[in-house]
Amino acid sequence: MDALAGLLEGPRARGAFLMCSLLDPPWSLRIQDEAPLTVVALIRGTAWVRTDSAPPRQLTAGDVAIFRGPRPYTIADDPATAPQIIIHPGQVTTTLDGEILCETLSLGVRQWGTAAAGATVLVTGTYESSGAVSHRLLRALPEVAVLARGEVDTRLLDLLVDEATVDRPAQSAVLDRLLDLLLIAALRAWFDRTDAPAWYHAYSDPLVGKALRLLQHNPAHAWTVAALAEAVGMSRAALARRFTDLVGEAPMTFLTDWRLSLAADLLAESDATVESIARRVGYGTAFALSSAFKRHFGISPRDHRLGISVSDSDARQVDSLPS
Secondary structure, three states: OOHHHHHHOOOOOOOOEEEEEEEOOOOEEEEOOOOOEEEEEEEEOEEEEEEOOOOOEEEEOOOEEEEEOOOOEEEEOOOOOOOOEEEOHHHOEEEOOOOEOOOOOEEEOOEEEOOOOOOEEEEEEEEOOOOHHHHHHHHHOOOEEEEOEOOEOHHHHHHHHHHHOOOOOOHHHHHHHHHHHHHHHHHHHHHOOOOOOHHHHHHHOOOHHHHHHHHHHOOOOOOOHHHHHHHHOOOHHHHHHHHHHHHOOOHHHHHHHHHHHHHHHHHHHOOOOHHHHHHHHOOOOHHHHHHHHHHHHOOOHHHHHOOOOHHHHHHHHHHHOOO
């Protein structure tokens, strides 16, 4: 499994939110849904995207933008247009005053907006959860990555629009798969750029790339730098130096992060015991995994499985202290 495959094992579209927006100017949407990943494709017209930490960027027809949450962002007809509509968690749509607009702006199957023949048409696909394995790649993405028309196969956009505006049997499954394909194509295009993180390009290095794949494919193996170096045909010192230079961290640091990310996904998505998960990802005992997990994520495996956040766990510990 490489870095891109790792991402797609995380926010894989399963009943992902998908909507076609038809809008006449002036319009401005403030998205604060806290979703980890959103893909926006501009089908017709123009739009401007803006985050709180970067200048506005214009989109034209055929462009695709990938937004990394959970920070809010704005999409508007013009950078000067003040937000009129807010998108909340759960895709609840309101005015600035809190009036719910989900029904008011409905224009049919998976369509909403201000005009049925809107000058601007956006298709939005929102991944509302992510797996821990994807965190490494999500951290590498900017808050917004924009792909110009032609960098992503426009046939995918056409298919997505066609499917999103009709209601057919098994429609959600079809849309999920199309959304995944669009995301894969967009991510491939972005990570092929020279400004992609150095560790991503490390996968193309014949020696470090092999080392990365050995670690990822066999996390339960009792790896040492010496054993890894022997497997790829390098000296221990040379591998440690080359791996750190290209990946940005030492081999065993990378392995620890990978093992614990895998454990986090297994805890969230299966009923396997902590003991069995520990053995599967390379820890000898449940206690060893639990200790490492708490150091890395700030919560215990049990709390992670229950969906308890770090802040919730901290608050619970404070509440349990004697007054």
